[in-house]
Amino acid sequence: MLKLNNIEVVYSDVILVLRGVSLEVGDGQIVALLGANGAGKTTALKAISGLLRTELGQVTRGSIEFDGARLDRLGPEAVVRRGIVQVLEGRRLFAHLTVEENLVVGALARNGNLRADLDMVYQYFPRLRDLRGRVSGYLSGGEQQMVVIGRALMAHPKLMLLDEPSLGLAPLLVAEIFHVIRQINQREKTAILLVEQIAQAALAIADHGYVMETGRIVLEGPAQKLRDNEDIKEFYLGLTQLGERKSYREVKHYKRRKRWLG
């Protein structure tokens, strides 16, 4: 379905951010993209959605294909029309619009039955039905995250790019959001490319995973296999082999900052 082929991304003509990233999302799959801050995960999503252009970034090498057609020369509106919607990091809302208006904006690029679409979103997030007349800027963090995912859902995307839906949310809410993400994937057959810092939660619902570091993919595999990978356990899940708490005093500092490519 989606195929990134060895892409390179440059900002402002000089700053090389992604170097040779290849990844693939199959029909109806959930794919997790993991990595530390600054690894280039968000940039990879923006390269797909075309939003890179709004930030003076450019795909300078490689290709991005979606259902057989090239995406990397299209602007963001054209990408949305082809069925890819990115949910930006940090729960970005149209803060002065109401909850329902925010959702309707998500469907503006497409002509569809608004009532039915709203009902679908309210089924996934019943709380939003009660809040629909409220100005969205004043909602709590979890509610705002529901609005932005609901807004993306209004476009009936074939592929949703989710950028850190767990950011700054309480663990219980994170579990709730991830539960809904999986439901959306199963019922709407929406493929999902999920960027996350909480590797455990992401790998629990994903089919496949990639790990990025400083602009490269350094590890990939089926989610189950990644969950069992020693390095992932140690660096992302904070567990040792025995499943015990790790004491960082015992780790030599050069080992702590291990590079995957070593």
Next chain:
Amino acid sequence: MNWDLFPQFLATGLLTGGIYSLIALGLVLIYKSSRVFNFAQGHLLMVGAFTTWWFSENLGWNVWLAFAVAIGVSALIGLLVERVALRPLIGQPILATVMMTLALAQTLQGAAIIVFGAYQRSLPALFPIQPLVLGDVRLKLNLALAFALAMLGFVVFVFFFRFTRAGLAMRAAAEDHQLAQSVGLSVPRIFGMAWAIASVVATMCGVLLANISGVELNLSIIALKAFPAVLFGGLESVPGAIVGGLTVGVIESLVGGLPQDPALRALHLGDIAPYIFMLIVLWFRPDGLFGLKRIERI
């Protein structure tokens, strides 16, 4: 002030204010969607009035037909201005766009002189010229009808923003350009639409004013009255534009009507008073009366 004349001054002020608020609406439309303060709004207004004059005088058309065609032409001018002058500046520092609208003002002024000539012209009357007498108050009927038309325009725009898809898209784009693009809205197209509508509104004002004071290059100066109106109404607010415009009209008329000795009269206090009032309002409410406050959750 002679208090017997108070209702007269108040009514005249309100009616003139109606036209100011329509000019303010044009400024708000562009600022709301693209964060550009359009210093050329007055010049769009002047060009609109001249276009109407040209169609009615040169081609001998009925003035209402000329008005309608000029509205169509001004929509095209708005689109063209956005495409040629402002789109290349998206994402550039705000000062660049401000300078661009100033340059645009000069360009429109120059173009109007070349195309229409620097003479004062007059339009055939849109409305019958006769006084409207309400009790003690005598009003110009054409001013009253212009006011009514301006208010009708407002109702249409409020409806447009609240209930139409295009209106919602414009409100969304106004808040966050990148976010609007991420949900598939074409932000450049929305800017184009904002400029087209603002240009149409300017032409309406231009013709309504020209009908009272004649068609001349100086019509563009009237936009200076709309600047305090939008600033204390709030730059993003359609209701703010109405309230601001009416307030400026009333203050100007009442202060201008105060009995003054000739030396004071030379200061044109009526013209200055709205600005002083604006400064006081901004002191207490920096976003204007109805401007959007930044929503910040802690």
